[in-house]
Amino acid sequence: MSVTVRVPAKVNVQLAVGQARADGYHDLANVFLAVSLYDEVTATPADGLRVTCEGADAGQVPLDGTNLAARAATALAERYGRDPAVHLHIAKDIPVAGGMAGGSADAAGALLACDALWGTGASRAELLELCAELGSDVPFGLVGGAALGTGRGERLVELAVGGEFHWVFAQAGRGLSTPAVYREFDRLAEGREIPEPAAAQPVLDALAKGDPDALAVALANDLQPAALSLCPELSDTLAAGRAAGALAALVSGSGPTTAFLAADARSAAEVAAVLRASGTCREARTASGPAPGATVL
Ligand SMILES: C[C@@](CO)(OP(=O)(O)O)[C@H](O)COP(=O)(O)OP(=O)(O)OC[C@H]1O[C@@H](n2ccc(N)nc2=O)[C@H](O)[C@@H]1O
Numbered sequence: 678m679s680v681t682v683r684v685p686a687k688v689n690v691q692l693a694v695g696q697a698r699a700d701g702y703h704d705l706a707n708v709f710l711a712v713s714l715y716d717e718v719t720a721t722p723a724d725g726l727r728v729t730c731e732g733a734d735a736g737q738v739p740l741d742g743t744n745l746a747a748r749a750a751t752a753l754a755e756r757y758g759r760d761p762a763v764h765l766h767i768a769k770d771i772p773v774a775g776g777m778a779g780g781s782a783d784a785a786g787a788l789l790a791c792d793a794l795w796g797t798g799a800s801r802a803e804l805l806e807l808c809a810e811l812g813s814d815v816p817f818g819l820v821g822g823a824a825l826g827t828g829r830g831e832r833l834v835e836l837a838v839g840g841e842f843h844w845v846f847a848q849a850g851r852g853l854s855t856p857a858v859y860r861e862f863d864r865l866a867e868g869r870e871i872p873e874p875a876a877a878q879p880v881l882d883a884l885a886k887g888d889p890d891a892l893a894v895a896l897a898n899d900l901q902p903a904a905l906s907l908c909p910e911l912s913d914t915l916a917a918g919r920a921a922g923a924l925a926a927l928v929s930g931s932g933p934t935t936a937f938l939a940a941d942a943r944s945a946a947e948v949a950a951v952l953r954a955s956g957t958c959r960e961a962r963t964a965s966g967p968a969p970g971a972t973v974l
């Protein structure tokens with residue numbers, strides 16, 4: 678018997694970052710939107726814990742105990758006194774190290790798949806607590822839709838979304854390390870007063886209305902200057918997408934994937950085609966959101 682779970686990528690429609698905390702994390706106001714790029718995690722009973730991965734980026738995914746899906750299975754097994762003897766197969770479609778939370782999605786997917794396989798009877802709240810221990814972005818992989826994350830991003834309040842938003846995601850030729858981008862944020866912030874992070878009402882209103890024009894002017898990512906500082910060539914990708922007719926362009930989370938909000942599905946397809954031909958990115962993909970959270974198939 679196997680259980681397969683589908684999990685979405687995310688884009689941050691607002692990422693407000695506060696001062697570095699004593700524990701090395703940053704307080705956030707993180708407005709997540711799940712989008713229709715998915716990984717699938719399949720859990721099958723096996724002699725021991727084993728991870729395999731398929732997909733264009735599979736070579737960049739660790740297959741040992743550091744894989745976030747493996748860590749999720751181990752954490753669930755420890756909590757519920759099970760043997761984590763499971764084969765986790767990841768069909769990866771979410772760009773790796775791209776600021777779209779693919780590893781976090783796999784962790785949420787593995788947790789749900791193993792939970793179903795082992796019949797642990799864990800409550801939703803218990804699963805969310807385990808997710809938060811695994812990483813700041815992991816709870817959102819389970820929940821999906823749209824949500825405001827506070828604390829280090831793990832404390833979620835689900836948000837209403839009044840319509841579908843159409844996006845293009847341009848993949849860069851390399852990855853960016855999330856801790857390195859936060860470190861660069863700290864370096865750029867030296868000597869400046871950093872305000873307490875807070876959700877912006879125009880972002881929440883635009884989501885609630887399903888209004889892409891309003892969202893386009895409200896989108897904000899405090900990590901963007903840091904990502905651009907580490908990866909200056911992303912400016913060319915952002916400019917190419919804007920020139921192609923995107924309503925707005927920004928770096929997705931810690932990057933280096935860039936995200937383009939389009940007026941509708943047709944416009945998104947046009948922007949993606951122009952970006953692909955521009956030579957400023959490795960690939961451009963269309964997707965829409967909100968997408969559902971981790972779902973057993
Ligand atoms: C930036 C964001 C935006 O959603 O994601 P990505 O764009 O990378 O996917 C998140 O904050 C990434 O969350 P996640 O990737 O789960 O981070 P974690 O594993 O919890 O932490 C990795 C490292 O990132 C930094 N970190 C993370 C979250 C946070 N609120 N403050 C931080 O400073 C810390 O250096 C930490 O050691």
Ligand SMILES: Nc1ncnc2c1ncn2[C@@H]1O[C@H](COP(=O)(O)OP(=O)(O)O)[C@@H](O)[C@H]1O
Nearest residue numbers: 744745746773774775776777778779780781783
């Ligand atoms: N299941 C996984 N999928 C992808 N990356 C993983 C996974 N488990 C661990 N990693 C590691 O986490 C790093 C960040 O990956 P990812 O979650 O894709 O990016 P981001 O944090 O930018 O959203 C990768 O470089 C990889 O070494």
